[in-house]
Amino acid sequence: MGVTTDYVxxxxxxxxxxxxxxxxxxxSYGDYLRCGAIARFSPIMQAxxxxxxxxxxxxxxxxxxxxxxxxxLLPGALIRNRSLHFVCQHQxxxxxxxxxxxxxxxxxxxxxxxxxxxxxGSYVADAATVRKLERENxxxxxxxxxxxxxxxxxxxxxxxxxxxxxxxxxxxVFGLMPHPERxxxxxxxxxxxxxxxxxxxxxxxxxxxDEAGAAPTTSRSLT
Amino acid sequence: MTTPAEPALTPELVAKHGLTADEYARIxxxxxxxxxxxxxxxxxxxxxxxxxxxxxxxxxxxxxxxxDRVLVKAGEENAGVIDIGDGWAVAFKMESHNHPxxxxxxxxxxxxxxxxxxxxxxxxxxxxFSLNSLRFGPITAPAHLDKNGGEAAKQKLSTLNPQLxxxxxxxxxxxFAGVVSGIAHYGNCIGIPTIGGEIYFDESYDxxxxxxxxxxxxxxxxxxxxxxxxxxxxxxxxxxxxTGRDGLAGAAFASRDLTEESKEDRPAVQVGDxxxxxxxxxxxxxxLATDAVAGIQDMGAAGxxxxxxxxxxxxxxxxxxxxxxxxxxxxGMTPYEIMLSESQERMLIIVKKGHEKTVCxxxxxxxxxxxEVGVVKDDGMMRVLNHGKxxxxxxxRQLADEAPLYDREAKAKPTPPQLDLAKLPVxxxxxxxxxxxxxxxxxxxxxxxxxxxxxxxxxxxxxxxSDAAVFLVREANKLLAATSDCNGLYCALDPRQGARIAIAxxxxxxxxxxxxxxxxxxxxxxxxxxxxxxxxxxxxxxxGLAEGCRAFDAPVTGGNVSLYNESPAGSIDxxxxxxxxxxxxDERHVTVSYFQSPGDAIVLVGGFGDExxxxxxLKVIHGLKVGPVPKLDFARERSIHDxxxxxxxxxxxxxxxxxxxxxxGVALAECILAHPNPPTSPxxxxxxxxxxxxxxxxxxFNETQGRIVLSIKPTDVATVIMLLELRGVPARRIGTVGxxxxxxxxxxxxxxxxxxxxRTAWYDSIAKAMHE
Numbered sequence: 001m002g003v004t005t006d007y008v009x010x011x012x013x014x015x016x017x018x019x020x021x022x023x024x025x026x027x028s029y030g031d032y033l034r035c036g037a038i039a040r041f042s043p044i045m046q047a048x049x050x051x052x053x054x055x056x057x058x059x060x061x062x063x064x065x066x067x068x069x070x071x072x073l074l075p076g077a078l079i080r081n082r083s084l085h086f087v088c089q090h091q092x093x094x095x096x097x098x099x100x101x102x103x104x105x106x107x108x109x110x111x112x113x114x115x116x117x118x119x120x121g122s123y124v125a126d127a128a129t130v131r132k133l134e135r136e137n138x139x140x141x142x143x144x145x146x147x148x149x150x151x152x153x154x155x156x157x158x159x160x161x162x163x164x165x166x167x168x169x170x171x172x173v174f175g176l177m178p179h180p181e182r183x184x185x186x187x188x189x190x191x192x193x194x195x196x197x198x199x200x201x202x203x204x205x206x207x208x209x210d211e212a213g214a215a216p217t218t219s220r221s222l223t
Numbered sequence: 224m225t226t227p228a229e230p231a232l233t234p235e236l237v238a239k240h241g242l243t244a245d246e247y248a249r250i251x252x253x254x255x256x257x258x259x260x261x262x263x264x265x266x267x268x269x270x271x272x273x274x275x276x277x278x279x280x281x282x283x284x285x286x287x288x289x290x291d292r293v294l295v296k297a298g299e300e301n302a303g304v305i306d307i308g309d310g311w312a313v314a315f316k317m318e319s320h321n322h323p324x325x326x327x328x329x330x331x332x333x334x335x336x337x338x339x340x341x342x343x344x345x346x347x348x349x350x351x352f353s354l355n356s357l358r359f360g361p362i363t364a365p366a367h368l369d370k371n372g373g374e375a376a377k378q379k380l381s382t383l384n385p386q387l388x389x390x391x392x393x394x395x396x397x398x399f400a401g402v403v404s405g406i407a408h409y410g411n412c413i414g415i416p417t418i419g420g421e422i423y424f425d426e427s428y429d430x431x432x433x434x435x436x437x438x439x440x441x442x443x444x445x446x447x448x449x450x451x452x453x454x455x456x457x458x459x460x461x462x463x464x465x466t467g468r469d470g471l472a473g474a475a476f477a478s479r480d481l482t483e484e485s486k487e488d489r490p491a492v493q494v495g496d497x498x499x500x501x502x503x504x505x506x507x508x509x510x511l512a513t514d515a516v517a518g519i520q521d522m523g524a525a526g527x528x529x530x531x532x533x534x535x536x537x538x539x540x541x542x543x544x545x546x547x548x549x550x551x552x553x554x555g556m557t558p559y560e561i562m563l564s565e566s567q568e569r570m571l572i573i574v575k576k577g578h579e580k581t582v583c584x585x586x587x588x589x590x591x592x593x594x595e596v597g598v599v600k601d602d603g604m605m606r607v608l609n610h611g612k613x614x615x616x617x618x619x620r621q622l623a624d625e626a627p628l629y630d631r632e633a634k635a636k637p638t639p640p641q642l643d644l645a646k647l648p649v650x651x652x653x654x655x656x657x658x659x660x661x662x663x664x665x666x667x668x669x670x671x672x673x674x675x676x677x678x679x680x681x682x683x684x685x686x687x688x689s690d691a692a693v694f695l696v697r698e699a700n701k702l703l704a705a706t707s708d709c710n711g712l713y714c715a716l717d718p719r720q721g722a723r724i725a726i727a728x729x730x731x732x733x734x735x736x737x738x739x740x741x742x743x744x745x746x747x748x749x750x751x752x753x754x755x756x757x758x759x760x761x762x763x764x765x766x767g768l769a770e771g772c773r774a775f776d777a778p779v780t781g782g783n784v785s786l787y788n789e790s791p792a793g794s795i796d797x798x799x800x801x802x803x804x805x806x807x808x809d810e811r812h813v814t815v816s817y818f819q820s821p822g823d824a825i826v827l828v829g830g831f832g833d834e835x836x837x838x839x840x841l842k843v844i845h846g847l848k849v850g851p852v853p854k855l856d857f858a859r860e861r862s863i864h865d866x867x868x869x870x871x872x873x874x875x876x877x878x879x880x881x882x883x884x885x886x887x888g889v890a891l892a893e894c895i896l897a898h899p900n901p902p903t904s905p906x907x908x909x910x911x912x913x914x915x916x917x918x919x920x921x922x923x924f925n926e927t928q929g930r931i932v933l934s935i936k937p938t939d940v941a942t943v944i945m946l947l948e949l950r951g952v953p954a955r956r957i958g959t960v961g962x963x964x965x966x967x968x969x970x971x972x973x974x975x976x977x978x979x980x981x982r983t984a985w986y987d988s989i990a991k992a993m994h995e
Binding site: 030031085089117184187189 | 404407411412413414496497498499501672673674675676677678679681682683684686695810813899900
C-alpha cells in the first residue's frame with residue numbers, strides 16, 4: 001500500500017516516530033501459559049502502553065488482540081474456542097460501527113469475508129462490560145453467517161454476542177481476531193480486509209479517503 | 224578407553240542394538256579393535272535402516288534423479304533443490320514419523336513436522352508451506368451394504384490389537400485425533416501453513432498409522448547451504464535447544480517392528496518445541512545470509528552422531544567434538560546418551576574461522592543456546608571427547624556411508640483374487656453414492672484442515688479440498704502447486720501398477736490445477752523387509768515409481784524410507800507416497816476442482832471407463848479388496864494432461880477435477896460440494912450419460928485411469944471437444960451445472976440426490992465419527 005513499515009524488536013523500548021503500531025498474529029513466547037500472557041511483559045510493551053495513552057492508533061490482530069487484553073489496553077479476555085479445536089476458515093464478519101479510525105471507509109452492516117485462524121478466540125467479559133461495549137458502540141466486528149445474520153452456528157469460537165473485534169473508549173486501540181492482512185489480495189480469494197488498512201491510512205492522512213479503493217468487491221451489502 | 228560405568232559388550236548387547244554378528248565383525252574390522260559401548264551405540268543408529276537405508280539403498284538407485292532443473296540431487300544433502308526460474312529455487316522433501324506417532328501420536332506427529340522443516344531451512348531455504356499424507360485404521364464401523372462382507376470385516380477388526388482394552392476403532396480415532404492436533408500444534412505455532420495432503424483409512428494400518436510430512440522452502444540459487452565440514456581448523460558450533468535424554472536412539476526404534484512392547488519405547492519419542500524451532504529457523508536464516516558459515520546440518524535422526532559424521536564424510540575431513548561443551552538440559556548424561564539423544568531443535572554449524580562472533584551475536588539475539596564444541600580436522604575421523612578424554616573414535620566416511628547394503632530376498636505375492644462381475648450383486652446406486660461420500664477416505668477432510676492454519680503467510684491461493692494446493696510465493700512471485708498421492712489398495716493388489724498410478728494421479732492433479740510437474744519426493748512405507756513378500760513389494764513399487772517419474776520428466780529429489788510398518792495383525796498395505804510439486808506459469812492458469820457457475824457445460828474427458836477392480840466401491844460397499852487394478856498407459860495419460868493444460872492456458876477451463884476413488888459418481892458430487900464460497904445460485908448438475916451398456920454401479924464407480932471432469936462455458940463446448948479429439952483424447956459433454964440436485968440419467972435409469980443430502984454425507988462424516 002506504499003507505506004514504510006519496520007519490525008520493532010521485542011527488547012526495544014521506544015516507539016518514537018511511528019504513526020501506527022500493529023501487534024500482529026503469531027504465537028508470542030510459545031504461548032504455553034496463556035495466549036499473550038508472557039508477551040505483555042516484553043520490554044516493548046511499556047512503550048506500547050504509553051503510545052496508546054498518547055492517543056495514537058494501535059491495532060492488535062489475533063495474538064495481538066490477546067496481548068492487548070492481557071495488557072489491559074482492551075477489556076475482557078480470549079479463551080479456548082468452544083470446539084476445543086484450533087479453527088482456520090474464511091469467516092464473514094459484520095461491520096457494526098464505522099465512527100472510528102479503523103473502519104470509517106466501510107458501511108455499517110457490510111459483511112466482510114476474512115480468514116480466522118486461532119485456538120483461543122472466544123471473547124469473554126463480565127456482563128456489565130459486554131453491555132457497556134454494546135451501549136457505547138465499541139463492538140466493531142461481529143461473526144455472521146453468509147446471509148449476514150449473527151447466529152450461534154455462525155459463531156466459530158463461542159465468543160459472547162459473537163464479538164470478533166472491539167475498540168477502546170478513546171477509539172484508538174482496536175483488537176480483532178480475524179486476519180485482515182490475509183484478505184488483501186484478490187488472488188487469495190478475498191480483499192475485504194483492505195478496507196481496514198485503507199481506513200487507517202486515510203485517518204492518518206497518508207492517503208485521502210477518495211483515493212482508497214471502492215467498497216470491497218466480494219462483500220455483501222446487508223442494508 | 225571405556226569409562227568405568229559402561230557395560231561390557233556381549234553378543235546379547237550387540238543384538239539388542241539391532242546389529243547382526245556380521246555387522247559387528249565389520250565394525251571391528253573398520254576400527255581394528257573392539258568398539259566401546261558409546262561406539263556400539265553410534266554404529267547402531269548410523270547403521271539402522273532409518274539412517275543407512277541398508278535394505279533399500281540399492282533399490283533407490285533406480286530412481287531418475289537428474290534433470291535440467293535439478294540444482295542439488297537426491298541424497299547429496301538434506302533435501303533436493305529444484306530451479307524454478309528467475310534465480311529462484313525450491314527445496315522440498317517428505318519424511319515419515321510413523322513409529323513415534325503409533326506410540327505417542329501428538330508428539331510423534333509434531334516432531335515429524337519439526338524435523339522436516341529443519342531439513343528445509345538447513346538448505347538455506349525459507350519454509351513456505353507443508354503438506355501431510357496420513358493413514359489410519361478405520362474410524363467408523365464398516366458401512367458395507369452387503370451383510371456378509373461387513374460381518375467378516377467386523378470380525379477381523381475385533382481380532383486386531385487384542386492387547387488394547389478399547390476397540391480398534393476407538394484406538395484409531397485416538398491416533399487420528401492426536402496426529403492431527405500434533406501437526407496442527409507444530410505447524411500453527413511456527414507459522415508455516417499446512418495447505419493440503421491426503422488421508423486414507425484402512426484396516427491394514429490398524430495400530431501402525433502412517434504420518435508422512437512434507438515441507439517446501441524457497442531460496443535464491445546462491446543461497447544453497449551445504450552440510451559439509453569444509454576447511455580444516457574451522458570451529459564447529461552447536462546451536463539450538465539443550466540436549467536431553469528424550470528420543471534416545473529413535474532412529475533405531477524406527478527400524479524395528481512395532482510390538483506390544485513398543486509402548487515401553489515411549490522415551491524414544493521426542494518432545495517438540497515449535498517456538499524454539501521458530502527462533503532457530505530465524506537465527507539460522509539470518510546467519511546463512513552472512514558469510515560466516517562453511518557448512519550446516521540439522522540434528523534429526525541420530526542427533527549429534529549423524530550430524531558430525533555426515534558433515535565430516537561430505538567434507539572429506541574429520542570432526543572432533545568435546546561433549547563437555549554441549550549445552551545439556553539434564554545432569555549426569557553419559558557420552559552414549561549425549562551422542563544418541565534425539566532432542567529436537569538443534570543444529571551443527573561449521574563456522575569459517577574468524578567469524579565466530581557473528582554466530583554468537585546472532586544466537587544471543589534470538590535467545591538460543593550456542594557453544595563452540597569442536598573443530599574440523601584433516602584425519603577423516605569422527606573423534607568424540609568428554610572433558611578432553613577420547614570416548615569414541617571412528618572413521619567418519621565408513622560410519623556415515625559404508626553401512627552394509629543388502630539385497631533382501633524378494634518373493635512375489637500370489638496373484639490376489641480377481642473380481643467376477645457377474646457374481647457381484649448390483650447395489651442400489653442412490654445409497655451406494657451416499658455411503659461412498661460418507662466413507663472417511665472419500666469424505667471432506669474439513670474436520671482436519673480447519674485445525675491447520677492454512678492461510679498464514681498470506682499465500683494460499685487454492686484452499687485445501689481441491690485437487691492440488693496452490694501457493695503464491697510472494698518473495699519470488701511464483702505460483703506453486705503441490706499434491707500428495709498414493710492409493711495403498713492398488714499397491715496391495717499390484718504394487719508396481721499402484722506405484723505407477725500414484726505418480727500418474729499426482730501429475731493429473733497438478734494438470735487439473737494448471738501446473739506442470741517439476742519434481743517428486745517420495746516416502747516409501749513398507750513392512751519388515753526381511754519378509755520376502757514385503758521386499759518384493761518395495762522393489763516393485765520403486766520400479767513403478769521410477770517408470771512414472773521418467774514418463775512425466777519429474778526426477779526424484781529425495782525422500783524417506785520407512786520399513787518395519789507392522790502391527791500384531793501383519794504388514795501394512797505397501798504405501799509409496801508421492802509428493803509432487805508443479806509450477807503454474809501465470810496466475811490466470813490457476814484452476815480449481817469445483818464447479819463455478821450455473822449454466823456451465825460439464826465435459827467428461829477420457830471416456831466412461833469400466834474397470835471396477837480394486838475400486839473403493841468394492842471395498843466400501845462390498846467389503847472386497849480384489850483386483851485387477853486399473854490399467855495405465857503413460858503415453859495416453861500424458862497426452863490427456865498436456866491437452867488439459869493446453870485448454871487451461873487458452874482460458875477455456877472453469878474447473879477441472881480428476882476421477883479417483885469412487886469414480887465418476889464421487890467426482891461429480893465433489894465438483895458440486897467442494898466450493899469454499901459458493902455463489903447464491905446452487906451448483907448442482909443434470910447429467911445424461913446416454914446408452915453406455917454398463918451396469919449402473921460399474922458406470923458410476925469404476926476407477927479407470929486418465930479421466931477428468933471439466934466445467935466450461937457452454938459456448939466453448941464444440942471447440943474444447945474438437946481440441947481434445949485432435950490430440951486423440953476422447954471427450955463428450957455429459958451435462959450442465961445448476962439446480963439443487965445431482966441428477967444422473969444413464970441407460971434408461973435415473974438417480975437424483977438433493978445437494979443437502981450429498982453435503983451431509985460428505986461434509987460432516989468425519990466430524991460425526993470423531994464426536995461419537
